[in-house]
Amino acid sequence: GIQVEQSPPDLILQEGANSTLRCNFSDSVNNLQWFHQNPWGQLINLFYIPSGTKQNGRLSATTVATERYSLLYISSSQTTDSGVYFCAGGYSSASKIIFGSGTRLSIRP
Amino acid sequence: GAGVSQSPRYKVAKRGQDVALRCDPISGHVSLFWYQQALGQGPEFLTYFQNEAQLDKSGLPSDRFFAERPEGSVSTLKIQRTQQEDSAVYLCASSPWADTDTQYFGPGTRLTVL
Numbered sequence: 001g002i003q004v005e006q007s008p009p010d011l012i013l014q015e016g017a018n019s020t021l022r023c024n025f026s027d028s029v030n031n032l033q034w035f036h037q038n039p040w041g042q043l044i045n046l047f048y049i050p051s052g053t054k055q056n057g058r059l060s061a062t063t064v065a066t067e068r069y070s071l072l073y074i075s076s077s078q079t080t081d082s083g084v085y086f087c088a089g090g091y092s093s094a095s096k097i098i099f100g101s102g103t104r105l106s107i108r109p
Numbered sequence: 110g111a112g113v114s115q116s117p118r119y120k121v122a123k124r125g126q127d128v129a130l131r132c133d134p135i136s137g138h139v140s141l142f143w144y145q146q147a148l149g150q151g152p153e154f155l156t157y158f159q160n161e162a163q164l165d166k167s168g169l170p171s172d173r174f175f176a177e178r179p180e181g182s183v184s185t186l187k188i189q190r191t192q193q194e195d196s197a198v199y200l201c202a203s204s205p206w207a208d209t210d211t212q213y214f215g216p217g218t219r220l221t222v223l
Contacts, residue, residue, distance in 0.1 A: 004151075031210070033210070033211070033212070035214075040216075041198065041216065041217055042214070042216055043152070043200065043202075043214035044214075045211045045212060045213065045214075048210035048211050086151050086152075088151070088152075095157070095165070096142070096154035096157055096165060096167075096168065097154070097212070098154065099144075099151030099152050099153070100151055101150060101151050102150075102151050
């Protein structure tokens with residue numbers, strides 16, 4: 001099955017800083033998603049990005065499918081960005097997705 | 110519109126009790142997923158429905174776990190004879206189509222087995 005590795009496991013930054021989170025996959029995936037889990041436990045889908053680059057405000061993501069990794073960029077961090085960021089991948093859009101263990105991001109004011 | 114809702118939000122059970130966790134997906138969503146999230150870990154897949162059909166139950170950890178979605182909307186995850194290792198947050202997600210991309214998650218049910 002698919003193995004998902006995320007790095008770094010923990011990241012502490014000052015407000016306003018930029019960050020890059022990485023996700024490596026053991027196998028090629030056709031379904032790749034990034035999620036943010038806020039401190040109250042709610043999972044919010046950020047991007048569906050099996051390949052290419054997408055941007056949404058201060059967040060952007062890039063997936064290099066041929067090399068089986070994806071990057072999530074957060075610019076000008078705000079305290080509300082704190083939480084755990086997960087990537088997840090699956091073989092198809094209609095199948096289960098396998099989550100990584102997450103990157104815990106803490107933004108200090 | 111309303112998102113995915115789950116009830117109860119918190120459940121405390123004594124070891125050996127049966128529990129039932131409910132998921133109300135976004136109206137009209139075809140696909141429904143259940144995940145289990147242990148403390149400090151990422152969610153782990155349990156089972157997947159497309160309408161009322163359970164297409165994948167490979168993640169259910171034992172035969173004590175059972176899920177149903179009889180009318181293709183509301184789903185129930187039932188755990189029989191709960192054990193302490195069943196303590197976790199149980200998350201439900203839905204998506205609009207069978208071949209869609211984005212999964213929309215509910216707030217989860219935190220189950221504690223004493």
